[in-house]
Amino acid sequence: MSAVRRAASVILFLEVLLPACAQAPVRMENLVYSALAFNGRTFSPTFAREASDAIYLIAGVDSFLTVRKTFVYFWPITGEWKTDTDTLDVPLEGTLEVTDGKGRTLPIVSTRYTYYNEKGEYELNWKVAQGAEADRIWARWSERLDAYQAAARDYRDKAARVGQERSSLLARIEVLRGQGKDVAALVDRLSGLRDPEPPRPPQDYVVPPAEIQEAFILNLPRGSYSLRLRNPDGSIMEGSHKTLVVHEKRRSSGIGYEVIPGDKWTRPVQSPTPSSVLYVDGSSDLYLRPYLEDEYNDLFYAKTIRNDDRGNPNLMTWERIQQVPGASIQLSANGAAVEVIREQPWFVEQLQGATLGYKIVPYDPQGGQKDQEPSLIAVRIPLDARSSVVRLSALDSAGRPLAGSERQIRVVSRPPAEAVLPLLALMPVVVLLTVIIFRSSKYKRS
Amino acid sequence: MSDRTRAARIIAKKQVFEALIGPGFYVALAVGLLLGYFLVSAFARSVDSSGFNPRLHPLYDAIGRALEGAFGTAFVDGLFAEGPLPFAFAVSYLPVFLYLAVSSVFKFGLERNAGAVELVVYGPADGTSYLIACYLKDLFLSLLALVVILGFTLAAAGIFNDFAGPALFLTAVVAFFLSLALLAYGMFASMVTANAASSLALFLGIVLFFLIVLFGSFAIVGEYVRSLSTVVGNVVQWISPFYYGNLSLQANAAGDPLGLLAGLALLVCLSGAILAASHFIMQARGVRP
Numbered sequence: 001m002s003a004v005r006r007a008a009s010v011i012l013f014l015e016v017l018l019p020a021c022a023q024a025p026v027r028m029e030n031l032v033y034s035a036l037a038f039n040g041r042t043f044s045p046t047f048a049r050e051a052s053d054a055i056y057l058i059a060g061v062d063s064f065l066t067v068r069k070t071f072v073y074f075w076p077i078t079g080e081w082k083t084d085t086d087t088l089d090v091p092l093e094g095t096l097e098v099t100d101g102k103g104r105t106l107p108i109v110s111t112r113y114t115y116y117n118e119k120g121e122y123e124l125n126w127k128v129a130q131g132a133e134a135d136r137i138w139a140r141w142s143e144r145l146d147a148y149q150a151a152a153r154d155y156r157d158k159a160a161r162v163g164q165e166r167s168s169l170l171a172r173i174e175v176l177r178g179q180g181k182d183v184a185a186l187v188d189r190l191s192g193l194r195d196p197e198p199p200r201p202p203q204d205y206v207v208p209p210a211e212i213q214e215a216f217i218l219n220l221p222r223g224s225y226s227l228r229l230r231n232p233d234g235s236i237m238e239g240s241h242k243t244l245v246v247h248e249k250r251r252s253s254g255i256g257y258e259v260i261p262g263d264k265w266t267r268p269v270q271s272p273t274p275s276s277v278l279y280v281d282g283s284s285d286l287y288l289r290p291y292l293e294d295e296y297n298d299l300f301y302a303k304t305i306r307n308d309d310r311g312n313p314n315l316m317t318w319e320r321i322q323q324v325p326g327a328s329i330q331l332s333a334n335g336a337a338v339e340v341i342r343e344q345p346w347f348v349e350q351l352q353g354a355t356l357g358y359k360i361v362p363y364d365p366q367g368g369q370k371d372q373e374p375s376l377i378a379v380r381i382p383l384d385a386r387s388s389v390v391r392l393s394a395l396d397s398a399g400r401p402l403a404g405s406e407r408q409i410r411v412v413s414r415p416p417a418e419a420v421l422p423l424l425a426l427m428p429v430v431v432l433l434t435v436i437i438f439r440s441s442k443y444k445r446s
Numbered sequence: 447m448s449d450r451t452r453a454a455r456i457i458a459k460k461q462v463f464e465a466l467i468g469p470g471f472y473v474a475l476a477v478g479l480l481l482g483y484f485l486v487s488a489f490a491r492s493v494d495s496s497g498f499n500p501r502l503h504p505l506y507d508a509i510g511r512a513l514e515g516a517f518g519t520a521f522v523d524g525l526f527a528e529g530p531l532p533f534a535f536a537v538s539y540l541p542v543f544l545y546l547a548v549s550s551v552f553k554f555g556l557e558r559n560a561g562a563v564e565l566v567v568y569g570p571a572d573g574t575s576y577l578i579a580c581y582l583k584d585l586f587l588s589l590l591a592l593v594v595i596l597g598f599t600l601a602a603a604g605i606f607n608d609f610a611g612p613a614l615f616l617t618a619v620v621a622f623f624l625s626l627a628l629l630a631y632g633m634f635a636s637m638v639t640a641n642a643a644s645s646l647a648l649f650l651g652i653v654l655f656f657l658i659v660l661f662g663s664f665a666i667v668g669e670y671v672r673s674l675s676t677v678v679g680n681v682v683q684w685i686s687p688f689y690y691g692n693l694s695l696q697a698n699a700a701g702d703p704l705g706l707l708a709g710l711a712l713l714v715c716l717s718g719a720i721l722a723a724s725h726f727i728m729q730a731r732g733v734r735p
Binding site: 250251259261262263264267268269271272273275276277278279280281282283284298310311312313314315316317388389408410411412413414415417418420421422424425426427428429431432435436439 | 466489490498523607609612665701
C-alpha cells in the first residue's frame with residue numbers, strides 16, 4: 001500500500017514539475033543582428049543571434065540591418081529561435097564596418113528609411129526611400145491616411161444621421177397614417193434621402209510606406225564580407241563580428257505554375273522546375289496560375305528568409321516571385337490541335353445537402369455572385385482519365401510564349417498490363433534456367 | 447592490333463562467357479528489375495488529383511521522409527521532377543553494379559593468390575592484358591545490364607504513362623561513366639592488396655568514403671559537419687568519381703552542355719589514370735602478391 005502511495009506521489013510531483021519545465025524556455029541575453037532582408041518578393045524579417053556565423057542577403061537590392069541587445073530563446077514547438085523584445089530591446093548605435101575579400105572597408109552609418117510597393121502592371125514594384133525623401137513620402141502617406149480616416153469618420157457620422165432621419169421619418173409616417181393624415185410630403189422627403197458615398201482608401205500602394213525606421217542599409221555586390229560594429233567611442237563592439245554572405249540568383253524569369261486541383265482548391269501545389277512533369281490521376285480538372293520565379297542557392301535563400309533555417313548548399317531552388325499578369329496557356333491534349341485558354345475568374349460554390357462538397361463555376365459578377373469577389377483567377381485545364389498527355393506552355397499578356405514554361409500533365413494509368421512487368425523483371429532468371437538446361441543437355445550428349 | 451590488346455580481348459571474351467553461364471549476373475539483374483518495378487508501381491499509387499504525394503504509399507513515404515530529412519525538399523523535388531524513372535533506373539542498376547564490382551575484385555584477388563594470373567602470363571598475355579580484360583568484361587556486362595534495365599524502364603513508362611525524358615537517359619549515361627571509374631578503382635584495390643578479402647575491403651572502403659563525402663556535401667546538417675565535409679571534399683573531390691558525376695548532373699541542371707561533357711570526360715580521364723596506376727603497381731610488384 002505504501003508503495004502505491006509512493007508511486008502516486010512521484011507521479012503527482014512529476015505532473016507539477018513537467019509543465020513548469022516545458023513552458024519556460026531559457027532566455028539568453030544576446031547581441032543580435034536584426035535584418036529586414038529583401039528576398040526577391042518581399043522584405044522578410046529575421047535575426048542572427050550570437051551563435052550564428054553568418055547573415056545572408058541578396059545582392060544588388062536594399063536590405064536593412066540593425067544591431068541590438070535582446071533576449072533570445074528556442075521555441076521547441078516550431079523549432080525556431082525567437083527574440084523576446086518585450087523584456088529587452090536596446091538598439092546599439094555606431095558605424096557598421098563592412099570589409100570585402102580584398103580588405104577594403106566600407107563604413108555604413110544608420111539611415112532613416114521607409115519602403116513600399118506601388119501598384120503597377122506587375123505585383124512587385126518595391127521602392128526604398130532614405131533620409132529626407134523617406135520623411136517626405138511618409139509625411140505624404142500619413143496626410144493621405146489621416147484625410148481618409150477623417151473622411152471615413154465623416155462618412156460614418158453622415159450615414160448614422162441619414163439612418164436616424166430615415167427611422168424617424170418612418171416612425172412619423174406610420175403615426176400619421178394611423179391618424180389618417182396626408183403623408184405625401186414625408187414620403188417624398190424619405191425617398192429623397194440618399195446614403196452618403198463611402199470614401200475610397202488610397203489606391204496607389206499594394207503595400208503602403210512603412211513607418212520611418214533607422215537602420216544600416218546594405219546594397220552590395222555578390223561576395224563574402226565581414227561585419228563588425230564600431231561604437232561611437234571608436235571601439236569595436238564585442239561579439240559584433242559576423243560573416244555577411246551576399247548571394248544572387250543564378251537564373252531569373254523562369255516560369256512556375258500554381259496548380260489547384262478542382263477537388264482540393266484550398267490545397268494548391270507548385271510546379272517550380274522547368275520542363276518538369278505533373279502527374280495526376282485525372283479525377284479532377286486542374287486550375288493553373290503561371291508565375292515568374294528566380295533560381296537561388298537553397299541554403300542561402302532559406303537563411304535569407306530565416307537565419308536559423310536549414311537548406312542544401314549544393315542545390316539550387318526556384319522561388320516564386322510574382323504572378324504573370326494577363327497570362328494565357330497554350331495546350332494540346334493527346335496530340336490534338338493547339339488551343340489557347342485565357343485565365344478567367346472562378347467562384348467556388350458550396351453544394352447544398354449533407355455531402356458538404358463544392359463546385360467551381362465561372363464567376364458571374366452580375367448574376368449569382370453579385371457583390372462577391374471571385375474565389376480564384378486561373379486557367380482551367382479540363383482533365384479526365386482518358387487524357388493521357390497534356391502539353392502546355394504559358395503566354396504573356398501579348399500572346400508571346402514564355403521561355404521555360406513548357407510542362408506536361410500526365411494522367412497516370414494502372415492498367416491490367418501492369419502484371420506483365422514483374423514477369424518481365426524475372427526474365428533474366430528464365431534466361432539463366434535456359435542456359436542451365438541447354439548446358440546440362442550438352443554435357444549429357446557429350 | 448598489338449599482342450597485349452589481342453590477348454586482353456580474348457581473355458575478356460572468355461570471362462564474359464564465364465559470367466554469362468553463371469547465375470550471379472542474372473540474379474542481380476532480376477533483383478534490380480524487381481526493385482525498379484516496385485518503385486514505378488508504387489509511384490503510380492502515390493499520385494492523386496493534385497499530383498505526386500509520397501505520403502500516399504508506404505514505400506514512397508519512407509523514401510521521401512528519409513531523403514527529405516537528409517537532403518531537403520529541393521533535392522527530392524529535383525529527383526522526381528520528371529517522374530519516377532530516373533530514380534527507379536538508378537536503384538535497378540545498383541545491385542548489378544555491386545555484383546559486378548565485388549565479384550571482379552574478389553575473383554581477381556583470388557586468382558592472383560592462386561597463381562592463375564601467373565600461369566596466364568607464361569603465355570602470350572601479360573599481367574596488364576589480364577587486368578584490362580577483367581575491366582573490359584565488367585564494362586561489357588555493365589553496358590549490357592544498363593541496356594536491359596533501360597528497356598525494362600521504357601516498358602514500365604509505356605504501361606504507367608510515365609515520362610521517359612532526358613533525365614532518364616542522362617542517368618543511364620552518367621551511371622555508365624561512373625561505372626568506368628568505380629570499376630577502375632576495383633582493379634586498383636586488387637593490385638595494391640595481398641589477398642581477395644583485403645581487396646574487397648579496400649574497394650568497399652573507397653566507395654563508401656567517396657559516398658560519405660558526397661552525401662556530406664548534400665546533407666542538411668549543422669554548420670560544423672558541413673564545413674568539415676566541405677574541407678574533406680575539397681581535398682578528395684579530385685579523385686572521387688561521384689564528384690565528377692555530380693558535376694555533370696549539376697551542369698546539366700544549369701543548362702550547360704559543355705559542363706556536362708567536361709564532367710563525363712573527366713570521369714574517363716580519372717578511369718584512365720587509375721588504370722595506369724594499377725598497371726604500374728603490377729609492373730613493380732609482379733602478378734603474384
